[in-house]
Amino acid sequence: MSAETWHSALHRLQGEAAPHVLISVVGAEGSTPREPGAKMVVTAETSHDTLGGGRFEYQAIACARDMLAASARGEQPTTPRLEAFPLGGRSGQCCGGHVSLLFECFAGAEQHIAIFGAGHVAQALVPLLTPLAWRIHWFDSRADAFAALAPSPRVDCRCLDENAITPAIETALESLPHGVHALVMTHDHTQDRRLVDALLNHAGIASIGLIGSQSKWASFQRPLRDAGHDTNALARVRCPIGIPGAGGKRPYEIALAIAAELLTFAPAETHASQRGVTPTTWRQTTGQGVHL
Structure with a gap:
């Protein structure tokens, strides 16, 4: 883990057109390591800042690197993604809260x-x-x-x-x-x-x-x-x-x-009727519908 803050790393990586993922806590319920608004930046080699540490953070970093690898292979578009982390069931952490994370993947150079x-x-x-x-x-x-x-x-x-x-x-x-x-x-x-x-x-x-x-x-x-x-x-x-x-x-x-x-020669942008996180996914992940 780097000592560089997430906002410093984000500015630098954007300037370099280097691949990275910005992870943001967008929802928290019960006892959780960090509150909504906490962020970290992940690259293939390192991570910057923290979401609170522990197994939950390692799982978040692994999700981000899976996104980077899929993007590099051309298998996955760089659309935002929501993930739910029940800290007891998914991450094995005794605090037992529930965290919703937003993953934003930047593929780097276009x-x-x-x-x-x-x-x-x-x-x-x-x-x-x-x-x-x-x-x-x-x-x-x-x-x-x-x-x-x-x-x-x-x-x-x-x-x-x-x-x-x-x-x-x-x-x-x-x-x-x-x-x-x-x-x-x-x-x-x-x-x-x-x-x-x-x-x-x-x-x-x-x-x-x-x-x-x-x-x-x-x-x-x-x-x-x-x-x-x-x-x-x-x-x-x-x-x-x-x-x-x-x-x-x-x-x-x-x-x-x-x-x-x-x-x-730049690839043409294609716009489907639905882009990014769907409303259903948002409701399910954040607990405003079916609670994961």
């Missing part, structure tokens, strides 16, 4: 973007993306590429070993989460081609964008075919990148077009 290259366009693009609830994985083979850039909690900057670039690229790709959108925009066309080749071979890449002109892409296609990539594979690569119809060749103009294109 999208993951991998940017290879820290040139002028990338330096204009990253500040456009960081206010979003996205995680940016930023790579460059130049040791000083990130030296003058302001750090952000949502941006992971990593230097690739230029003397062993092929294994460095493989290591970088293995570190990326499933479903990442990759943008290739390094200072070296040979490195760009190696990256496109590696990305096409790597499972779990949602999309591949290559900066440059149509003639650049045409020059890449023959060596990529020789490397074993067929027409369907090559069709996955977007070059030029940026939303169609956007003009301008200044770095900021290109960055705006790329950011707009990435927004079109």
Whole structure:
């Protein structure tokens, strides 16, 4: 358990777009460790603050981590959830009260973007993306590429070993989460081609964008075919990148077009008639209907 308060941890984790669950006591009956309004924050690795300790709290933490694991596997939407804890029957605590908990799961980053290259366009693009609830994985083979850039909690900057670039690229790709959108925009066309080749071979890449002109892409296609990539594979690569119809060749103009294109890849929200905790579940869990 961390010594950090729940509100400090919540602010930090929200800023980092890191997965976490906020647990709140929303109902209490009889003798209970904490009163309504008590909260704690749980991540996969640790917990912040307390609901009173004991077996009841361990069970709450386990429920939160089950939610995080299911969300990471894409098996469960991050909708709020109510759980009833009869402290005697469910948690084996002799105080014998009844606690109702609200679990709010925050999946973390809504999208993951991998940017290879820290040139002028990338330096204009990253500040456009960081206010979003996205995680940016930023790579460059130049040791000083990130030296003058302001750090952000949502941006992971990593230097690739230029003397062993092929294994460095493989290591970088293995570190990326499933479903990442990759943008290739390094200072070296040979490195760009190696990256496109590696990305096409790597499972779990949602999309591949290559900066440059149509003639650049045409020059890449023959060596990529020789490397074993067929027409369907090559069709996955977007070059030029940026939303169609956007003009301008200044770095900021290109960055705006790329950011707009990435927004079109965001998953569409679907709204059922009932979302979140149902009224029936609320009544049953809080004891305003069938008492659990």
